Amino acid sequence: MALTWLPEPTVAALRAALRTVAPDLADGTVVPRGLEPDDDPQWCAASAVVDGRFVVKFAWARPPALRICHEARLLATLRTAAPWMPLPVVVAASRTPAMLVTRRADAAPFFGVRHRIAAADRQAVARDLAAVLAGLHDPRLLATVSEALGPLPQPAAHTSTDTLRARFGALIRPGQRDVVSSWCDWADRALAAPGRTVLVHGDFHGDNHLWEGESPRLRLVVDWETAGAGEPEFDLRCLPGDCGVELFTATVAHYERISGASVDVDRVMAWHLRTVLDDALWRAEAGVALPDRRTPAQWVDDLDARFTALGTFGGAGSPRR
Incomplete structure (x- = not known):
């Protein structure tokens, strides 16, 4: 499956991506963290809390998009291989665009x-x-x-x-x-x-x-x-x-x-x-x-x-x- 990422670091672009990856969250209250342009593609990524209950990780360049997909695959593997590990609960994951949605913990x-x-x-x-x-x-x-x-x-x-x-x-x-x-x-x-x-x-x-x-x-x-x-x-x-x-x-x-x-x-x-x-x-x-x-x-x-x-x-x- 092809790897894609957000076209720009904006809440509007994030909502558009959520309509594909997690439609129920697309119109929720979004509180972004780290949503600023960066000249280095390595750091063109951010996260957001949606409705106070979910954490969304996303990117607008290839290197962090690859890292997000790596994390999603690793969490899926660890969930089976190490069920005792205190891991985030994955709600949705995608490569097109690269995105990982987890349930926010009360911690x-x-x-x-x-x-x-x-x-x-x-x-x-x-x-x-x-x-x-x-x-x-x-x-x-x-x-x-x-x-x-x-x-x-x-x-x-x-x-x-x-x-x-x-x-x-x-x-x-x-x-x-x-x-x-x-x-x-x-x-x-x-x-x-x-x-x-x-x-x-x-x-x-x-x-x-x-x-x-x-x-x-x-x-x-x-x-x-x-x-x-x-x-x-x-x-x-x-x-x-x-x-x-x-x-x-x-x-x-x-x-x-x-x-x-x-x-x-x-x-x-x-x-x-x-x-x-x-x-x-x-x-x-x-x-x-x-x-x-x-x-x-x-x-x-x-x-x-x-x-x-x-x-x-x-x-x-x-x-x-």
Whole structure:
């Protein structure tokens, strides 16, 4: 079946597409998110909430249209292969045009509930995170999904450490520049050898796992567009910053117990370093505020504190190995 996408990023174009894909939603109340033109075709995509009950993902260029179709096929496969996985309920999916409609869940992103996680809740939250990731990373699941879908993509690459060395220093304090450079050298060594390959979500950050209840419990994992074949540590890379060091280490302990596989925390932190610096670099150079409205220099301070707490570095940004 041919692949098509919306002709333009407008609500009118979305309604016209919905009349084909999900006619009952075409005249509903549409609240778009991210519906702005973009010069880079990679990011010509958005989502919308319809009638407060459905989430619609759509695109107006080929690359994101392909990702939406990949997500739809993957969700259909996982629904059968991993019925325990907390997946979105798919209402409609289409290639002409590329569109995915899921039922909206009564749950909040992790970023919206993490302030409510008390010390007494930490182990339950860690178990929920670990159970989902350990189950996803079961090698048998990768084999099943690959058999159904064919060769899987690898997660999107971060900015290279060479680029970070060359350009990140302009964003931070002079005294931090050698530290960041040494971190990049350490990350290159940590990731020099390939890790084991599993099915990964690819973008497991705090907006993509949804939680419910006063004592938060994991309800849903969303946004599977970049899922593919990668290493487990890549999927854990956002947790040290999103969760904090104590919840991250608790999650690693539960993950190792559930999966029977060890986690290389150095590799997690090498990917974490590249993720954090990449995010800060592109935002600063594009004139986009960092999510917490702080500065790249403050993010470097945060990284140093995490590395010190985990013993990954021997203080003041000095690599352990």
